[in-house]
Amino acid sequence: xxxxxxAALLPLALLAPAASPVSLVEADFDPATAFVPPAAVSxxxxxxxxxxxxxxxxxxxxxxxxVTVTGLAPxxxxxxxxxxxxxxxxxxxxxxxxxxxxxxxxxxxDPAYANDRNELRLVLRTDEQGDATASAAVxxxxxxxxxxxxxxxxxxxxxPHAAGDxxxxxxxxx
Ligand SMILES: [Cu+2]
Numbered sequence: 001x002x003x004x005x006x007a008a009l010l011p012l013a014l015l016a017p018a019a020s021p022v023s024l025v026e027a028d029f030d031p032a033t034a035f036v037p038p039a040a041v042s043x044x045x046x047x048x049x050x051x052x053x054x055x056x057x058x059x060x061x062x063x064x065x066x067v068t069v070t071g072l073a074p075x076x077x078x079x080x081x082x083x084x085x086x087x088x089x090x091x092x093x094x095x096x097x098x099x100x101x102x103x104x105x106x107x108x109x110d111p112a113y114a115n116d117r118n119e120l121r122l123v124l125r126t127d128e129q130g131d132a133t134a135s136a137a138v139x140x141x142x143x144x145x146x147x148x149x150x151x152x153x154x155x156x157x158x159x160p161h162a163a164g165d166x167x168x169x170x171x172x173x174x
Contacts, residue, residue: 021061027054027170032089041087044167047073047154052130054170056150064137065120067150072130077155078167080134082120086148087169094169097121098147100140124152148173 027040029052042048052071059066067080085095096106098120103113117138124132152168154161161167 021059023058023060025054025056025058025170025172027056028052029054029168032087038087038171040168040170041089042168043091044154044161044165046159047076047078047161048152048168049073054150054168056170056172060141062137063139063141064135065122065150066133066135067122067124068131068133069124069126069152070129070131072124072126072132074126074128074130076126076130076157078124078126078132079153079155080122080124081151081153082142082147082172083149083151083169084146086174087171091166091169094149094151094166098142100138100142120147123155145173 029040029042029048030038030050032038032041032043040054042050049071053069055068057066072078082098083094083096084098085093087094096108099108099113100118101113103110108114116136120136120138122134122136124134126132149172150170151166154163154165154167156163
C-alpha cells in the first residue's frame with residue numbers, strides 16, 4: 001500500500017531540514033583587555049583563571065541552559081545568571097538580569113519578577129579540579145538579542161571579593 005507509506009514519510013521529510021534545537025557556545029576566559037575582545041571575560045583571575053573554559057548548551061526544545069566550566073577555583077560556588085547586556089571591560093556592562101516579564105521597577109527586587117522562574121539562574125559548584133556543571137530550565141525562550149551574556153558572580157567563599165561581584169562573563173549573543 002504505497003499511499004499510506006508515502007504519507008507517513010512526508011512529515012519526516014518536512015522535519016529533516018529544520019535547524020538543530022541545540023546550540024553551543026564554547027569559550028575560554030580571557031582578560032577584558034585582550035587585543036581581540038574575548039568570547040568570555042574573567043574579571044577575577046584568582047576565581048576564574050585566564051584560559052579556563054566554559055560551555056553553554058541551549059536546548060530550544062526544552063527551554064533552558066546547561067553550563068559546564070572547567071579550571072575554575074576548586075570547591076567554590078558561583079551563582080550564574082542570564083544578563084541582558086554584552087560582556088565588556090566594565091563588569092557592569094552586562095546590565096541587569098534578563099527577565100521574561102520585565103519588572104517596570106529597575107533594579108528589580110520585587111519577588112514577583114526577581115525569581116528563578118522569570119530569570120534564568122543556576123549555581124556552579126566546582127569540584128576539587130575546579131570543574132562544574134549545572135542546568136536550569138525555564139518555560140520561556142529569551143527574546144532575540146536581549147539575553148546577551150551569562151554572568152558568573154563571586155559567590156561563596158568569596159575571598160577578597162563581595163559575593164555578588166561579577167567575576168566572569170560569557171558572550172551568548174553579539
Ligand atoms: Cu547575575
